Amino acid sequence: GENVEQHPSTLSVQEGDSAVIKCTYSDSASNYFPWYKQELGKRPQLIIDIRSNVGEKKDQRIAVTLNKTAKHFSLHITETQPEDSAVYFCAATDSWGKLQFGAGTQVVVTP
Amino acid sequence: ETGVTQSPTHLIKTRGQQVTLRCSSQSGHNTVSWYQQALGQGPQFIFQYYREEENGRGNFPPRFSGLQFPNYSSELNVNALELDDSALYLCASSPGTSGNTGELFFGEGSRLTVL
Numbered sequence: 001g002e003n004v005e006q007h008p009s010t011l012s013v014q015e016g017d018s019a020v021i022k023c024t025y026s027d028s029a030s031n032y033f034p035w036y037k038q039e040l041g042k043r044p045q046l047i048i049d050i051r052s053n054v055g056e057k058k059d060q061r062i063a064v065t066l067n068k069t070a071k072h073f074s075l076h077i078t079e080t081q082p083e084d085s086a087v088y089f090c091a092a093t094d095s096w097g098k099l100q101f102g103a104g105t106q107v108v109v110t111p
Numbered sequence: 112e113t114g115v116t117q118s119p120t121h122l123i124k125t126r127g128q129q130v131t132l133r134c135s136s137q138s139g140h141n142t143v144s145w146y147q148q149a150l151g152q153g154p155q156f157i158f159q160y161y162r163e164e165e166n167g168r169g170n171f172p173p174r175f176s177g178l179q180f181p182n183y184s185s186e187l188n189v190n191a192l193e194l195d196d197s198a199l200y201l202c203a204s205s206p207g208t209s210g211n212t213g214e215l216f217f218g219e220g221s222r223l224t225v226l
Contacts, residue, residue, distance in 0.1 A: 001170075004153075006153070017157050026199060027162075032213065034214065034215075038183045042219070043115075043201070043217040043218060043219050044154065044201070044217050045182075045217070046215070048216055049214065051128075052213045089153050089154070097167075097169075098144070098146070098156055098159055098167045098169075099156065099215060100156060101153035101154045101155070103152055104151075104152070104153050
């Protein structure tokens with residue numbers, strides 16, 4: 001089945017700096033790669049996603065890149081702000097089309 | 112548009128008991144997925160329901176079972192509770208046309224503590 005690995009588990013950045021989170025997946029049939037943000041005690045919410053026919057997608061300060069050959073994808077947050085502090089999860093569809101999640105990255109943005 | 116709602120929000124059970132968690136999907140969504148999120152971990156896929164039929168199952172034992180109703184709401188039942196079942200249980204709905212997952216819309220979750 002699909003195995004999604006996510007690194008790092010924690011990431012501390014200064015406000016204004018960039019943050020990068022990396023994920024790898026195992027199932028070559030995966031075709032959908034979303035990123036979710038979960039604030040403490042809240043539900044996970046989609047922040048950006050990418051499909052396998054695209055290599056990069058950007059939405060304001062957030063971008064995602066996908067390398068299907070290497071089976072990895074990354075989340076990039078530029079000009080980080082304190083409100084970016086949260087846990088971020090990557091996910092990938094398995095061969096049945098079901099989303100499998102990484103273990104999460106705790107991002108802390110310090111003023 | 113009403114989002115995904117789950118009940119109860121918190122509950123405490125003892126080992127060996129049974130629990131039922133409920134989920135109302137977002138309006139217009141016919142697919143419901145259930146995830147277990149242990150503290151400090153990512154959500155783990157339990158199963159998915161599409162048009163009242165189970166449409167995929169993760170690596171969970173048979174004591175985890177579910178239902179989906181004609182209005183697309185859903186229940187997760189867990190029998191013979193174990194301490195390791197303590198977790199946040201997340202329900203997510205999606206407007207799947209074939210039962211396969213695109214964007215998931217999560218509820219706030221039901222936090223289960225097993226003593």
